Amino acid sequence: MTDTLLFIVLPYLAVFACIFGSIYRIKKEPLTYSSLSSQFLENHGLMWGSLPWHLGILLILLAHLFAFLFPGFWQTITSNQILLLAIEAIGFSLSILCLIGLVILSIRRLTSPRIQAVTTPMDLLVIALLLAQVGLGAAIAIHCKWGSAWCSGTTTPYLWSLLLFQPNLNFIEDLPVLVKAHITCAWLFILIIPFSRLVHLFAVPIEYLFRPPQNVVWNNSRKTSKVSSTFVKEETRRHFLSAGLGIGFGAFLLSIGAFNKVFNFFFGPRLSKAEETELMEVRLAHLESTVDQRKLELERQASNYILIAQMKDLNPTSGKYFIDYQMQPAIAFKGKDGYPLLISAKCTHLGCTVGNKVDAQGRILCPCHVSYFNIETGQPNAEAPAKAPLGHLPWVIMNDHGEIMASRNQNGQTSCSVQPDALASGRVYISKRLEEKTT
C-alpha cells in the first residue's frame, strides 16, 4: 500500500505538478524563473560552496540520466569490472564533493546575516532535502555497493515502466530501505521544483559563466571605495572555475593512477614464482661472472702461469679474449707460423677494447675511433687516431704434465723443444716470469 502510494501515485503526481507548475510559473512570473542570486551579498562562501556542489551534482545527475536513457549500453560498460570500479569511485568522490559544497552553502545560508535576510523557508527545505538526498546517495554507494550495476535490473526498468504507463513495482519492492528513501526523495524534488529555487534547472544559467563581467555598483556611499575590488572579484569567477576544473581533473588523475603507482613503488613488486626464478638466475649469472673476474685477479697475484686456451682452440681470424697480468684485455690468435699470437686489446688511443675479428688485410679494428691494427706488427694504419702500436705478449705452451714445449719471450724470440705438430695438444699460458723479465 505504502509502496503504491510512494512509487506510483507520488511519481505521477510529482511529474504532473512539475510540468504544469513550471508552465504556470513561467507564464505568470517569468522574472522569478531562476534562483535568486546572492552573489553580491556574499561571494566568498558562495565560491567555495557553489562550485564543488554544482560540479559534483551535474555530473552525478548526468550519470543517472544516462543510465536511465541507455540501459543496454550502461549495462555493457558496468559489466566491465575496471570500468565499474572507476564509475563507482568517481561517483562516490563526486558525492563527497557535493556534500562538502552543500555543507559550506548551508553554513553560509545559516550564518551570514545578509543571506539570512533573503532566505525563504522553501530555501531551507530545499537545502535540507538536498543534504538528505546526497547523503542517502553516498550511503547507498557504501552499503549497497555496485549500484551502477544493479540499477540496470531494478530502478531503470521501474522508471521505464512508469514512463510507458505500465507501472510495475516488482522491480523495486525488495530493495533496501536506503534505496527506497532515495527514490522517494527524488520524487519529492520533482514535486517541489516549480515552487522553489530549483526551477533554475529549466533555465540553466550557462551563459552566466561566460557573460562579460558585470560591475555591481553600490549606491550607498560607504561602498563606493570598494567598487574596483568588486569588479576584480566578478572577473575572477571564470578563472576560478577553470582552475577548479583543472585542479579537479588533475586530482582525479592523481587519485586514480599516480598515487597507486607511488605507493606500489615503495611497496615493491610481488613476483610470481617463475619471475623470481628467472631473476635469481640472472643475478646468479652476474655474480658468477664477477666471481670469475675476482678469481682471475687472484690468480694473477698467486700463480706464475695463466691458462689462455687449448692450442687447438686458437684460430687465425677470430681471436679469444683474455685478461693479462695488468688486468687489461688481450686477444689470442694463431699466427701464420703456427705459433700462438697474443696481442694487447687495449687501444693505444683512448683505451677501448679492440675487436677480435681479423679482416682481409690481417688487421683488427678498434670501433671507438676507427683504428686498424695489424696483428703481426701491432702497428695502426696511417690515418688512425692511435699512434702507438699494440704490444705483443709472451707465452709458453705446456703439455699435460706441465712441461714446457715452446715459448716466446718479450722480444719475440720463439724457442721450441718438440715437433711443431705436437704443439696441437698443448695449452697456451701467459707467464708472469716472462713479463717481469722485461719490465
Next chain:
Amino acid sequence: MSLNSILNSTFQFIKERFPVEKLNYHSMVEKKEVPVHKMSWGYYTGGLTMFFFMIQVITGLFLLFYYQPTVSEANVSVEYINKYVAGGSLIRNMHAWSSSCMIFCAVVHLLTAFAMKSFVKPREITWIAGVLLLFITFTFGFTGYLLPWNQIAVNATKVGLQSIEYIGEYLPGQLADIPRIIRETFQGEASVGQSTLGRFYALHVVILPLALSSLLGLHLISVQIHGMSQGVDKPAKKSEKFMSIFIFKDLSLWAFIFLCLFTVSLCVPFDSFLPYPLLAPFNPLGSTPAGIKPEWYFFFVYYPLELLPFWVILLASMAVVGVLIFTPWIFKGTSRKTLGFITILASLYLVVMTVFGEQIYELFKH
C-alpha cells in the same frame, strides 16, 4: 698596496654584493618586481632548471630504493626497476628525460643571462655561482651515465677518463704525470671497475647534490637580494610583482612542463634511441661495441674532439672556461647588441654541433 687596503677593498666588494640591510623578507620577496619586456621569458629559464633539479632529486631518491652500486648487481637492479617495480620504468625514464631537460635549460639560462647582460655589478657572484652550477650539472651527467653499467656506459666512461690522461702529453716534466694521477684517482683501479662505480655513485648521489644545493642557495639568495636584472637597454615601462604574480606564472609553467615530461616519460623510453647491444650488460671480456658515444649534451665537445687535434680542443675549452668565469669583468663594457650577437653565434654552434655533429664527423672522416 698595503695589506690593509687589500682587506678593505675585499670587504667593500663583499658588502656591495651582500648588502645586509636587504637581507630580509620584505626587500627580498615582497618588494621584488620582475620587469616585463620582450626578453622576459629569459627570467623563467633559471626557475625551470631548478624545477628539473627538484625532479631529479625526487626521482633520484625513488631510484635509490632499488639501485645497487656493484658491478654484478648494478645492471640487474636497473633492469629490475624497469621490469618489475610498479611505476619503476616511469620514474627512471623521468630521471633520464629530466636530466637532459635540466642541462638544456641550464645552457639556455646561461645564454639568456649573457645576452641580457645580467652579470654586471653587483651580480658577479651570481654569475660565477651559475657557471659553477653548470659545470656541476655536466658532472652529474657524466657520473650518472656510468651507473646502469651497460656497454655504452662503461666504454664511454673509459674513453672519457682516458681523455683526461691525454692532457698529460702537453704538460712539461713532472706535471705530465698529474692528469694520470687524477684519472687513476677517479677510476680507482687499473680499468673501469667496481672502484670506479663506487666513486661515481658517491659523487652522483651525495657529493654533487650537496655541492649543487649549497651553490644553488648562494645563487638564489644573490638573485633575490639584487632583484631581476634590467635585461634590456631601455628600462621596461611595466613590471609585475614577484610575489605573487610572477611566482604563480612560474608555477603554472612548471605544472605544464611537468605534464609534458610525465607524458613523454610515460610514452618514450629514453633508451629507445640506442640499439640494444649498447644497452646490454657490460662484458669485460669482449670488444667495445661500435657506436660508443657520450650523451647528446657532450656532442658539442665530443665531435670536435674526434675531428681536431687534441691540443686545439684543450686550448679552446680552457679559453672558454676562463672567459665564462671572468665574463663579468671581460664584458663589463660591451653593449647588449654585441652580447646578443655573440650569444646567437654560440647558440648556432651548439645547435649545429649537437644536431648535425655526427654528419659533420662522417663528412670529414670518410
